Amino acid sequence: MRRRTLQTLLATSGAAAMLALTPLTAQAAPYSGGNYGAYGFEGQYPTVSGCSGSFRQIGATRTFEGMRLKYFYSDRCGSFARIENSRTNCAALLERSNSGAGRADGWVSETVDPGINYAYTKIGNNLHGRVSRALLVCDGHALTHTNWY
Template structure:
């Protein structure tokens, strides 16, 4: 896969505000932009009641620099991204498209907690014709991403 900069992908996807909000330090925290939060379950982690146990991995695990990116989907709740074996200054991201056309209208990210090597995002609601995809970003660059589902 050709390595693209986060700025290039975000400009193409309409989530340019993410650059300004991506933290430099590895302080675990969710960040979001666009119209994220406009749909049910957005703003909740996948452990929220009614969603726990309903997610399954969709598509292959993507890897970059020994780190992995996985996309999980639930037909009840939506989707979330998880990264594993991650280093500091990396984040899991879900981009969501309202129209189903694969242009991000909203996004949420989660940075890696100090002392651990994984992170997972809050839910992105890609139900009712909406689509989403997962990204692994480090140091302001997209290292891996999934298809839109």
């Protein structure tokens, strides 16, 4: 398999393709790419002090084969993705666009931990004109996603 740069993968097939190339380990693990981490609160979980309890679900819960995808937003901290009732080899993925145009330039994902059936991502900062969306990715394929918010 020929290695491709992150920019090429994001430009041609999105963050889900990059996640397909990322090995899924036995323990849940966050992965990120693009310019993720460039804005405040990115790299922290939604339980961080000052953000905990400030998130609310935006948009409808998306489902695929009984698995649920939810998108949460806080006007103080940003957003995160959560998947529930998930099988193994799946991940919650949050894409963020810093231009507001709905083209991902940063992303973060979290795989499902053994013995549980849910996962949630670290925060993506979609404040001040930036937007983000949540995806349910299994075996490297995006199965469903939310709108950009």
